[in-house]
Amino acid sequence: MAYTCFKCKQLIPGPPKNLITHLRNVHAYTNGPGFQYICCQEGCQRTFHQVWSFIRHLSNVHPYNVNDVVPADNVDNDAGLDLPDHINDDVEMNDVPPPVPERNLDDDELKRLAMDFVCQLKQMNCLSLSAMNRIIQCSSQMFGDIITHLKATTMRTLNHLNVDMNHDEIVSLQSDFDRLSTPFAGLETDLTQKQFLEDSGMYIAPVSVPLGVKFVPTVDPKTGDLHQTQKTATAQYISVKSTLKLVVEQPGVIEMMMNYRTQNDGVLRDFHDGEYYRRHRLLNNEDVITIPLLLYFDECETVNPLGSKRTVHKCGFFYYTLKNIEPKLSCSNANCFLMAVSKTSDISEYGYAAVLAPAIADLKELETTGFHIDTDVFTGTVKAVVAQVTGDNLGLNSLFGFTESFRANYSCRICKVHRDDMISQVEDKPDLYRTREMYEADLAQHDVTLTGIKSPCALNDLSEFHVTSNFVVDIMHDLLEGVCSLEVKLILNGLIQSNVLTIDELNAQIKSFNYGFCDSHNKPTTNTITELSLRNPDGASGQSASQMWCLVRYLPLMIGHMVDENNEYWQLLIVLLKCMDIIFSPTVTLGEKFYLKELIRDHHNYFLALFPHRHLKPKHHFMVHYPMVIRKIGPLVHFWTMRFEGKHNFFKRIAHVTCNFKNIPKTMALRHQTDLSCRLYAHSVLKPKVLEIGTGSSHILATLDNAELIATSFANMPLYGELYLANWIEMQGTNYRPGMTLIIGRSDNDLFLFGLIVNILVDDNQDAKFYLRRWKTIGFDEHFHAYEVEEGPDVSILNCDDLLDSIYF
Template sequence: MRCRRCGFISSSQEGLLRHHQLRHKKETLWPCVFSDCVCTFKTPGALKSHLTRSHCRSEKREETATFFCELCEFREICTQRTFFTHLGHHLKNQETVHCPFLHCDFKSNNFKTFSSHRSRKHKNTKGIRNCFRSNPEKETFVTEPHVLDQSSNSEVVALPSSSRADSSENGGEDFVEAETIEHKLASLFLCMQTVLHVSKSAVQKIIEELNDILHFSKQHSHERVRQILTEHNIKVDDSVVQEVTDAVFNTNPLIVTTEAKGVLSTDHRRNLYFKDHFPVIDPTEYIYKRTHRNTFVYVSVIRVLENLLRQPDFSEKLVFNREDKPGHYWSFRDGRYFKANRLLGVEETSISIGLYIDDFEVCNPLGTSRKIHKITAIYWVVLNLPSKFRSTLPLIQLAALGKSADVKLFGYEAFFYPLIEDIKCLERDGVYVEVLDKFVKGTVFCVCADNLGAHSLAGFSESFNVEKFCRFCCLNRHQIGTVEARDFPLRTVEQHDQFVAELKSSDKDSVNGVKGACALSEHLSYFHPVTGFPPDILHDFFEGVIPVELCLCLKDLIKKGFITLDGLNSRIKLFPYKFSDKVNKPQQITKASFGKGRISGNGHENWTLLRLLPLLIGSSIPEQEASWEILMDLKEIVEIVLSTTLSEEILCYLESKISDHRKLLLDTFPDFRCLPKHHFIEHYVHLISCFGPLVDLWTIRFESKHSFFKKVVHDVLNFKNVLLTLSSKHQQMMAYYLDGQDLFKPKLHVSNVDTVNTTSLEEKLRKVIEKKFHNQDTVSLAKDVYIYGTRYTRGMIVSAGQCSGLPEFHKILNIVVNFEKVCFVTSKLSSWFMEHYRSYEVIDNGYADIEILETKDLNDYHPLAAYTVTGKLMVTARTCLLH
């Protein structure tokens, strides 16, 4: 068998698996060892299961074809066994089933009778009439079977003589150096300590116990070697047997590396090994002042960036420039602030850094340790990576950790000092990028944070009840909800600098909402607080406006008698959530939440509730109901704001929708007082034109990074120097990912495919596949695939194209996988926009209009689900589908 990556030949599956595990251990996914199979797997165990299930049958594989049911809409490409399983469901419901075999008129509604008939009359019958194929009388097998050598204990695939000869010429199995095995073992221990969160004491106990077990088994190995030699009529002295046993025992990598004085025998030795053989960048501990013992830790941004740029997989994905399309916003490079930056917007190639700052609790926030161990964290990402790659947590780097109380006591300038020095070096000298063969300069483009964190670092007032509460404009607090967005007195760089100068020359606490200078802008040449702090969709919408307005409007709808609280909660509980909606199932609403004025739930749950609310209760609400229109306008606004591609036309529409939403909200609830976050949303149209799509800069993925540190604290239970402990663990984890080149989500992951002969497909499907894939007798079909971490499966709805100003929808019938290229076999749906539901009614035409779509054809990469509401099939979008 030949390795698909390097051409190495092995005579067995096990040998090829060992070769891949040692030689290609840095690969993210494990490909199937058979060249005609496109499956990939996340673990070697999954690959072994696939080989046993799909490639190790001594008999021929079952035929795969397009089967259809006469009693329902079942029409799938499957095996005959799957089709009869489907018929069994009808029989169990006592429905009359006509025998599907050719020239048979038998009918029955009894499962046992039908099974008995099939066993007696059609044991060797092959023709099925409920099947599409070019020649139903001729049986066609999909692929040739892979026969196993049954004479061996291991599963050895029978190879052609030429392959066996090549294998012998290559010396049989791949020889692996002792250093490689040692490194693999160290990688396992590093993974246990950092990724699996196994404590150091537990790892040490496991190693010691395994050593004891191996020593106890030495005598058994001696006896087994002697038995084998006797069975082969080889007579040797017992001393020779002992010498062979000792040689095997002493070359065991676990014994060599973990016994006394071995390089991996203790935690200290393992840490030394990690530093020498893995790209570990240790954190540095800094003291705020010499007169105090308070410290914080910092991880060099320059060293980490250099480490990342040495990774070919990382540097090759960097984007330094892109074609400018006027009137469209695809990334932060399309925004005004990037183009106006004197370094990033001028240099042909430059590195844009995005910072993130936030406070989080490592202990129970409701316990006695609340606020004692509250930590301020600074993370960063390279914005030159496309947004689809930046979502993985290993690509979010740690810059600094400090106690929140110390940061507040000594100030941001002391806390940011080492980071500022590194960024100044990056601005002045740059870092070497191998793929470009030159030094590239860079700077901080923006700082992502919640409103409190942004105001605190930028030097604005941290209270949102003051007169000048907004960091984007100089609007007065009492003017919220009364001034149009276009009339906002926006802050400018020159104006802000004047406010800071006035503040320094006077005894005032604040000037127009500015209470101090920004630590970053004081020392960096290309950063300014007015242009460097984008808004955050997560806190403004999903944890701000949405829970408040949902509570306000649902309370009004219940008061008017359109729905009841119990009825609403019952629908939330019993709704048939599909696909990703199951994971983000919304919380039920309590009476206490109405008293607090906001519903409970995290950002994902609130997003799901708002998006699916029309399908939950829309049929119970009369049209033109004001409270309902408020929620539906809010839903539409959220869809636009979450879009990754926006145009000037969409932004004009968004501006009018935000204005209409505010007016309707205040007209319907005159006593309602708008929140500061309502005002921040008024700036979104302007801010999108400045920062590009705001969804690329929101904090939701950064906040997920906190979970690692919370798990570490939970495992180590040591607060003596918690900052150094957390940062050291994090850097070891990053070294593990860098060593395994496992920073990115795989482009494509598919675990199971059916290779189907095109002649066995239905005529319409066969024609479109033959038109798309010329001169291919077979195609590989999958039930589901993962593309950059997003799952697509049969039955999902995707949007592609538009007609008469509305997006078109397609139902995924099958997924064609041609190596790394994925195409969706879809059925085009008829659709109408339902204004009351802010959703689309779709009609499934079955196989009426079959199309093959590529991922580049989709209006949005998010797959959708269709739900049946009052007898209608409804689809509700996640983002704006028109660009």
């Protein structure tokens, strides 16, 4: 049996290892990020990211038949050795691949292969540095023992065959054995590994930023006495300029930035479509490439938040992403870069200005002079500016110098509305927006009770940024962990008190509801939904943000059949869901923006009328600014903190594994930069995810239903051609499989059109299409807040790249 190479379509006889050797030697394939292996044996189009998974698939699904005989016509014996005649006799040999260009394993290539292995280890945040070094040492010893044994066996065999042991080729062979027996020479320690990455230009070392001097109690290891020792408090900073230069010079990145443009069709899709970008002096200047940066700040507990060391090792993290690339790339945790990290206690003591001092200097230079890049498609200067800063409300108010108490007189950072007016405000008041002039005047008063401003913001030193032009709101904390948590409790408690349903019926509906593939991991927990918790709506909901989002969206389908259409509590829930439909949408039209303003006003009025003993919370107030914010910076979902908080998991895992808290900010920064350098070394930063194809089976096109329609969609493929029917595919992190329902368009009366995935078709070129049975949209049911559909007779073929939205049901 011969295996087909998916790159050059050449037949490679022998077991799977011969195909892997061919891919490595001819096509420079390695087991690293960015490399995808495609089966293409017997019509199979399964894809893999790990070489051992690929080999296992070939061995189990397309096994090599050892009885297949391949003539040894292509065996190359040009070594020039004087072998006995019987060694050159014509024989039938198995497992002989066709000749491939010889791979030159010189010292540099050997070190590169060893570094690939090291990088794979360093990207695993479940390993400590000592564990990595132990693995490298054991692997080096194992390789040495194996190569030494092979050398001895080979030399003994050649000597037995009376080969001249002083022949130049034999001497060279012995030298190769000795050299290959120590593949990790020069890479044995973390220091030498970092030095290799630095020499390759891919490692950016964090810089310690001195903040101040303090005295800490230390124990003398000899006497056990306690002494007060002077210690310099430091933060860690990673150069934004150096990071951006390396990232932008990665293959394909600058082309992606240059090709990402706005669409003037009245639809807001991203930051580029907002007024802020269009009116920005540098961002909207086509004569210079300017990267808009989205900064993020949040505090993260690196140890058990309920343990005795809570708050002791709490750190403040500053991240940033690039906003001139597609949102599906910028939202990835792997493409979120660390700018600075410091202990929270040091930030409180020394202030943000001290922590961010080197960052401010770097950002000023990026605004004015930028940095020079030299790529195949562009050579010149690239600039960068801080476009917006995101974070939770407490974090942003702290960073910007506003009051951190949301019971204060003026707690809103967007407008200057008094607390007495905020608790009943139902619509936006533009005349109260904070402006630069108002900010400077308020700052000069030095009275937080009259202004809401405690101190100046260090970021205001930048010429292209000011806190009054930062419009970001955090819909995750405002809604999913704020308004939704409060109102769902009030609504459910109202329904229970009205004898519409009982708590047991509610929990039974939540447990038995079919959440489908998309929300199977976000099922709400019923452990915290009790009569006692519902009577305390101001307490924590006990649900994560994703669980709350799932609960709110599916609640009408869970209990809607038990509630009367005119129920006043139910009407509040429906209005809230209408608001969330627009707020969480990845695209927003101008008409929807104006409609959202009316919905938020109606929602707030309804809430105050339904619960007259309550007032609007600060997070209710932030909602009234949403339509204006959408107009300024685009859809809100592209700025929420959900993805940034996912980045914290990397550092929490590192803290748990290393258990090194002597200088926790430095530990975090070093491990993050090592991981980033490994990804830069593998050219996997800002690289779009390729289509991943799962298990399936190959079929002749003529045997499929509507074969002619399918053939037309695949550029008139002949009916005797083969198609692969995949059980699942994954695009940009979203998994699709038959049985799911997709949004495929809009009708003339602006209703969504849906299609049920019957099959997922893949051809030999990895072109994937959905074979859909179209649902007939009857209408939208307000009471259940869902579309009513019925199965129709029509089928259609949809290219995977033409999906209107990645949402599925």
